[in-house]
Amino acid sequence: MSNPSDPSELIHRHRTVTPSWLATYYAQPIELTHGEGRHVWDSQGNRYLDFFGGILTTMTAHAQPDVAKAVAEQAGRILHNSTLYLSTPMVELAEQIAELSGIPDAKVFFTTSGTEANDAALLLATSFRRSNQVLAMRNSYHGRSFSTIGVTGNSAWSPTSLSALQTLYVHGGIRTRGPFAHLSDAGFIAACAADLEDLLGQVGGNVAALIAEPIQGVGGFTSGPDGLFATFKRVLDRHGILWISDEVQTGWGRTGDHFWGWQAHADAGPPDVLTFAKGIGNGLSMGGVVARAEVMDCLGANSISTFGGSPITTAGALANLRYLLDQDLQGNARRVGAELIGALREAGLPVVREVRGRGLMIGVELVGRDEQPSPAAATSVLEHARELGLLIGKGGLSGNVLRIAPPLSLTAGEAAEGAGLLIEALRRAQADSTDWASADAPTAGAPADGADGASTGQAPHDPSLERDPA
Known part of the structure; x- marks a missing residue:
């Protein structure tokens, strides 16, 4: 034994x-x-x-009592039903996240992980824009699926160069290294924006979206100056390009100053798409996408989620979110x-x-x-x-x-x-x-x-x- x-x-x-x-x-x-x-x-x-x-x-917290109670009570009723059926905890959680997101006319789709959330966001953006061209940040990480590896700008986490996406990488993810490190914050932002403009001027066809972490997680908690993505968004808006803010690691108040990482760049408005995971479930398998209704509703084929938004994960996540907000x-x-x-x-x-x-x-x-x-x-x-x-x-x-x-x-x-x-x-x-x-x-x-x-x-x-x- x-x-x-x-x-x-x-x-x-x-x-x-x-x-x-x-x-x-x-x-x-x-x-x-x-x-x-x-x-x-x-x-x-x-x-x-x-x-x-x-x-x-x-x-x-580990073994947070409110979360443990919500999970236990839900487990005693029903564990699973899929999105083919209505679910009160899923709708309640979606309503609260939509309101907190800052995205107008927001709709929410639940997944089981951050990887799957980013995968879904890429599907929405490329379908909405009818393009497979995507902008991503150097040193970025967005997941381990085939599509998210294709937009990961960190060679240590990108085991293949094969991808269905054409990805173009822009500057701005690391403030203290690289060709613009010697500049002031304002100069750094201006140089990164000029690089983005130059890149877009050389790309044929429409670009679907920029996907970016406000603070790069796996990349070593690096970031550009506050306001960088606001400047980027003004460039993107002129071209009709969507901004996907990957909040898998920066969401839910972790950065202290803001509830979402994108809010450090808020003077240009919220992102078009926001992805989340990790902390909301406090260990439960939970992720999701928030997007403007016209973007979320753009898919022309049937789709469901077998496990995304399950009763037990949404009940636990809802209790977790309420505790987070109540306790500031x-x-x-x-x-x-x-x-x-x-x-x-x-x-x-x-x-x-x-x-x-x-x-x-x-x-x-x-x-x-x-x-x-x-x-x-x-x-x-x-x-x-x-x-x-x-x-x-x-x-x-x-x-x-x-x-x-x-x-x-x-x-x-x-x-x-x-x-x-x-x-x-x-x-x-x-x-x-x-x-x-x-x-x-x-x-x-x-x-x-x-x-x-x-x-x-x-x-x-x-x-x-x-x-x-x-």
Whole structure:
């Protein structure tokens, strides 16, 4: 009989029956068995402060009572019916999301994931515009389906160049790198807009849409200046091109300043299409598309969704959304996120090139002494953070950016605790690195002795960690 507390057998079984490209974190992957609030536990009884939320998905809290109650009550009535039948929780959730979206005359279509939501948005845009030409941002990520890979501008997450879409990539996703990095914010926006205009002037035929993340998630929580997409939208509107705002990671108040990421670019009005997923379900399989009615209704063939908008997922998501709004978790993300960002910036570690983001969507970019990306440092920090009891994520084109995205109910005390653990993990990773060993800057907080007096060293390198699960 297997020992449920020993993960080695489960690791072997996992690797035997799942694809080799299915990445897992850590040299010795862990199984999370339960959670409460902002904490989770693994199969060996270790407790962790969760600063990644199952990839920005546990939006309010683990085992949030209102969500658990709504799911349990709905499960006791009916689990499934498909969109062929009416559903009160689906309609109620759609009504609330349509109102919150800011899109006039909005209609909502539910899916089971962010990938499927973006896939549906691309279907709507290309059908509405009668064109397969799509604009996307460099360094972007929009999902793992065939169509969404075709608009992903991040080579680490684009396994094929084959696509039914003709995709053209524009500048603007990364403020601090690239040919326009030296410009002021206004100059950066003007240069990106001029690049977009020039690109459109050379494209034959109609372009269907620009799909863009207000803050790039898998790309390492990068973004252009506020107002960039407002300027883009004015260009797009002159050409009749739709704007799809991919809010899979930026939605529901995570950025603190705004409920949706697009609202940082609001002076040109809302997007034509908005996609969402992750946090709204708090772990339930939920995604969707919001669009102007004329765009949503443009399909000329029959369509349904077997699982999108199911009674159990919409009941749970509705309870989750109501809790988020009642508790002003957007405001909490703004306040606590600012404290967390401030603490990380004040640490002043040489291995950290930049701490960026807003609200509780924070990226920490790591480099070597030559200022080049250091994925090895990110892998080391990930391991040390886990040893210290903190779960974080990783991303960026080079895999050198730590992604910090805890549940939006994170307390100030938990933020301070997590910041302290992360700073210690960064110090340990910096001390481990031969690249930083001779650095002039002090490496205070080098590996501390454990309770048994043994030094905690860097975990063995695992190549799978160079690929960050989205």
